[in-house]
Amino acid sequence: MKASLDRFSARAAAEGLLDVAYATTDSPFGQILVATTPLGLVKLSLPNYDADQALEELAARVSPRVLEAPAQLDEVRRQLDDYFEGRLREFDLALDWRLSKDFRRRALHAISRIPYGQTRSYMQVAASAGNKRAVRAAGTACGSNPIPIVVPCHRVLRSGGALGGYGGGLPMKEALLEMEGALRRRE
Amino acid sequence: MPPFQRLLDEHADEVMSVLRGAVGRSDAEDCFQETFLAALRAYPKLGDTDNLRGWLLTIAHRKAIDHHRARDRQPLPAGGAGEVEAGAGGEDLHMGDLPADDGLWSLVGALPPKQRAAVALRYACDLPHAEIAAALGCSPEAARRSLHEGLKRLRADLATAGAGPGEELR
Numbered sequence: 001m002k003a004s005l006d007r008f009s010a011r012a013a014a015e016g017l018l019d020v021a022y023a024t025t026d027s028p029f030g031q032i033l034v035a036t037t038p039l040g041l042v043k044l045s046l047p048n049y050d051a052d053q054a055l056e057e058l059a060a061r062v063s064p065r066v067l068e069a070p071a072q073l074d075e076v077r078r079q080l081d082d083y084f085e086g087r088l089r090e091f092d093l094a095l096d097w098r099l100s101k102d103f104r105r106r107a108l109h110a111i112s113r114i115p116y117g118q119t120r121s122y123m124q125v126a127a128s129a130g131n132k133r134a135v136r137a138a139g140t141a142c143g144s145n146p147i148p149i150v151v152p153c154h155r156v157l158r159s160g161g162a163l164g165g166y167g168g169g170l171p172m173k174e175a176l177l178e179m180e181g182a183l184r185r186r187e
Numbered sequence: 188m189p190p191f192q193r194l195l196d197e198h199a200d201e202v203m204s205v206l207r208g209a210v211g212r213s214d215a216e217d218c219f220q221e222t223f224l225a226a227l228r229a230y231p232k233l234g235d236t237d238n239l240r241g242w243l244l245t246i247a248h249r250k251a252i253d254h255h256r257a258r259d260r261q262p263l264p265a266g267g268a269g270e271v272e273a274g275a276g277g278e279d280l281h282m283g284d285l286p287a288d289d290g291l292w293s294l295v296g297a298l299p300p301k302q303r304a305a306v307a308l309r310y311a312c313d314l315p316h317a318e319i320a321a322a323l324g325c326s327p328e329a330a331r332r333s334l335h336e337g338l339k340r341l342r343a344d345l346a347t348a349g350a351g352p353g354e355e356l357r
Contacts, residue, residue: 001203004216005195008223017227022192059190064231066190 009069019063021072022055027084029172032149034076036163037062040094041076044147046168059097079150086179089116091150099146106130107141114155117180121159155182188236191227199223202247208295209251209307209340218250222332248314252322255304282349294344295337301325309334 012018020165022035030047042062045054063141070077075093082088097140100108108130114120120128126138142153148167154176158164166173177183202222206215225246228340233242306324308314314322322331 001199004203004219005199006214008195008220011224012219012227015224015228017224020190055190055192059188064188064191065209065227066192067227068192 004014006071009067010113011070012067013069018067018069018072019065020058021067021069022058023068023070023073023077023186025050025077025080027080029168032080033147034073034080035066036076037071037096039058039096039098041147041150042096042099044146044149047183048169048174065184070101079184083149084179093150095147095150100141100144103129103131103134104141104144105138107138108145108147108151108153110154111142111145111156114152116152117182119155119157119177119182122156122164123159125156139164152176155180188230188233189239191230194226194230194239194243198243201240202243204292205244205247205307205311206251207291209248209304210254210309211294211300212301214254218247218254221253222247242245244311246278248311249309251304251308252314252318254323255308255322291341291345294341294348297344298340300339301333302340305330305333306337306341 009018009021013021016038018038020035020037022033022043024031024033028034029045030053032047033043033045033049033051034041035045036057037052042060043054043062045051045156055066079088079091079093083091095112097108099103102164106129108126110125111120113128122135123132124144125141126132126134129138129141131137138156141166142156145151145153145167148154154166154168154173156164161168163173199219203215203219206222209215214230222243226243228283237306257341264280290292292311295303297303297304305319308319308320308322316330319334320327323330325333
């Protein structure tokens with residue numbers, strides 16, 4: 001049956017019927033779900049999120065033609081592996097931004113330009129997105145980031161340097177920043 | 188509506204079993220691909236998602252019919268249809284709510300082609316005799332005979348195997 005299903009997802013892709021392809025991949029924090037459209041990576045669901053719910057949201061908001069098709073995500077998974085092992089500092093992936101709109105999308109665009117190993121404040125992100133007073137909205141944009149890690153919202157901190165929040169949990173945010181050398185490891 | 192993958196997770200095995208019964212193991216793969224591609228194409232515009240299993244099996248039955256029509260030019264073996272008595276009570280046969288049991292369908296798959304097709308089209312796809320006849324390119328009476336013969340042989344096979352589901356073939 002697996003061969004039949006693999007053949008099916010390949011044919012669906014070839015006939016332009018594969019609107020959302022997804023796969024799961026292991027990370028040091030647990031299993032991550034990644035999903036792509038023909039335009040690019042559209043969703044990355046962190047280990048503490050319910051994968052079934054993520055798929056239902058994709059079906060509702062992008063297209064119900066959602067198929068598990070790991071072959072479509074080989075490059076995404078390779079780059080994530082390399083990132084978690086410290087071999088990759090900048091993702092080179094096409095992104096599909098359709099799950100974010102307006103100010104949130106502008107804020108996420110600004111976040112996507114924060115270099116590896118650096119951090120910005122929520123206020124700086126708000127300013128880059130065109131409204132320096134929208135600090136709370138910048139925080140909301142981080143919280144609703146559909147493509148965390150690749151769009152590195154973990155690099156956004158409170159102005160005083162406090163961690164702020166993270167959808168994947170604060171220990172994960174701290175571990176990512178430590179790995180990137182942006183936080184000094186606690187003695 | 189549910190992600191399409193869930194339809195595959197929940198119903199792919201059953202669709203494959205039904206198609207193996209309807210068209211045989213070697214051609215089931217093609218029909219399986221055609222069934223799910225057609226379903227995937229139509230899925231976003233499907234209004235009612237209450238009976239996705241029934242919807243998929245309906246598509247599978249159309250694909251099985253298409254397959255048999257394409258085979259019309261190559262006559263199938265007669266399958267010993269002449270042995271059946273005329274008054275055998277064709278409309279009284281019920282397989283009940285058969286489970287999607289690959290064991291049973293593998294017995295169906297082992298029937299001669301015409302009997303196999305008649306049994307699968309009748310019980311997996313729920314087609315009336317006239318449509319089975321149209322699908323197989325024979326008269327309704329010949330379709331009925333193939334069905335009888337197929338069921339008779341299945342009962343015998345199940346009795347030989349000592350399997351419980353034989354009861355359900357009454």
